[in-house]
Amino acid sequence: MHSTAKHQISIRSIRLSHWPQWIGYAAAVWSLLYGLLGVYWTLGGEGFPFGHGHDPNPEYSALGYVRIETAAPVIAIMGLLGAVVCLMMTLTRRRHAGSLRLALSAYAWLLAILLLLVVPDYRTLGSVAYVFVLKFSIINWSILNQFLCIIGGFLWVLTAIAYQRRVHFACENCGRTEKGVAGWTEPAAAAKWGRWVTLIAVFIPMVYTITRIAWAFDIPLLVSSEFLHSMNDEFPGIWWFGAALGLIEIGGSVLTYGLIRPWGEVFPRWTLGLSGKKVPPALAIIPASIMSVLTIEAGLMIWRGFLSGAFDPGNIGTFAPSLLWPLWGLALGAATLAYYYRRRGRCMHCGQGE
Template identity: 45%
Template sequence: MTTSLLASTTSSGPRRPSRAGHAAALWSAAYGLLGLAWALGAPGFPWGRSDPDSDRELSILSGASPVPGGWWIAGLGAAGTLLALVLGRSRGRGPLRLLPAALAWPAAAALTLVIPDSRLMMGVAYTPLLLVAPLFGWRLGGTRLLDVWPWEVVNQLLCVLGGVLLATATVAYLRRGRDACGDCGRTADGGGWTAPGEAARWGRRAAYVAAAVPLVYCATRWAWALGVPLGVDEEFLVEQARETPGIWLAGAYLATFGAFGGLLTLGLTRRWGEVFPRWMPGLRGRRVPPMLAVVPAAAVSVIVFVAGLTYIRLALQGRFGSSDVGTWLPETSWPVWGAALAAAALAYHLRRRGRCRRCGRL
């Protein structure tokens, strides 16, 4: 849903579908060459033993190696390049018109949601804290920006980018096949569930879910900061605080970060999410640019969905215990959070996009 949202908000003009396919093809070719370099011995393979966190098995590719992993990447990169060119240049008609999309969607989902792991969320969440920590003298266990953004995590951002580009090209290809507008995706048949009124209805429900789900996680971290062993035993709190001073303050920060994000999600259904409120000097009364809300919400929806999948996978592998459920059980609900946030952002976009400049449909 997130990738469809990004696709529907970035097309512009009659040649945009071709550009989307070409961009995806360029990414696939470049990443395929990177895989070839790794297979031939170049450093920087981001998984397996090269990954400093490989022993934690956070990545689904924690057991991969440059050989044959690099060869697989090179081969899939070549195949992805050809597929992206088909998506960008074909009209998408005939009995086999759905085949390219059927191949592209799983690949886009794998790149965007499966290959990344929870470290992507940690990088995004900790970056603001690490930037302001020196101003207040917080040590945070000596953690630095490079610690939360090593090459292995930056590579995950590259994979997400590739998945979004491929999904964008796929949506553009399907639009051409059903004679929909290349900019907005609307047809002469009417809006249906994408009509502003319908989008407001289901988008409101999605926003409420997206705002409520993270509160369970927030409750545990706030409790730990206050010394309350919610979901864990007291020894765990004492031991972790001794090993990493300030860890529970950092946890409370993350909880507050999540709760604030939930509050902002509600803005996708409120007037203050469309017009800047009066208490914002210089902006009060001005129209909120839709993409100022849509793009961050779509990005966060991917990040929390990915993190939730990581915790679910580790839980199914038996990596967690019953005595510390507070450290992992709330996170297993995050895919619901991510999906609901993506739906709320999509509904917000559909409500506010107005009349299409290209096709004139409302």
């Protein structure tokens, strides 16, 4: 029985390690299904998730003013065309002509950016934080659709990466070529620059947390006393709830710090049953990658509000800490990349690496 379970785990690992071979098909299926949703909405179907009259809070979204009459057909065309593009990128086993290669890559990255950084907004990060405090009431179809688009965005990113490696005759799994790897991707180099970006990703959330904890103790840090008290009168306990969310960010900072600490690579003694075992890289890379994207999305929404004058300049504490979130997300993404370069080791497919 033990041998069978171990064999199943081994098969699963092999399948995951062959992701370049199937990721394009997964992205094609996603694009086809979302394109068909666009067709459904174009024909008058219900459930369109964007804009006034459809999204419960369109003011949060960069797509808050789109109309179903124009947006739904665009979604249908881009989704169905995307499925074709995915198949072209995946089925090729030779080098495309320069113009076609550029067009396919550009379309892939365009959709990835739209799905990861334009469609989603602050509510994705807020939903994750609220789930941690067991508050599910804010989640609706518009927010679920944003998570669906984030999944599609990651599928497109991986499809684009696999395609670019393939047409440049690099290992599809690790990106290495016969010439070796760039110096900055080597483990020793990644450890150096990774330390700095990781520390940035650790300390930026502290700014938000400090303000929320201060407000919970009735200290008007970067806001007026009138604002602090009026909000607490209208929503009793709101600042303690904000402090709880801030503490969740502290927990995230601790986990981020683990990207450059030994316990981020080997389970420490207090992890009963796991002590001394290596931390699977994916256990850190996947959630950190997702959080980096969610943080950038949220920060971009705050910047849109700031540039449009939507915030009260007399209470800068309500928005100023969040203006740092795009930098936080970028730093976390870079820290995750450095962690990957340090942990990837020898490639089981091309044999390169340490």
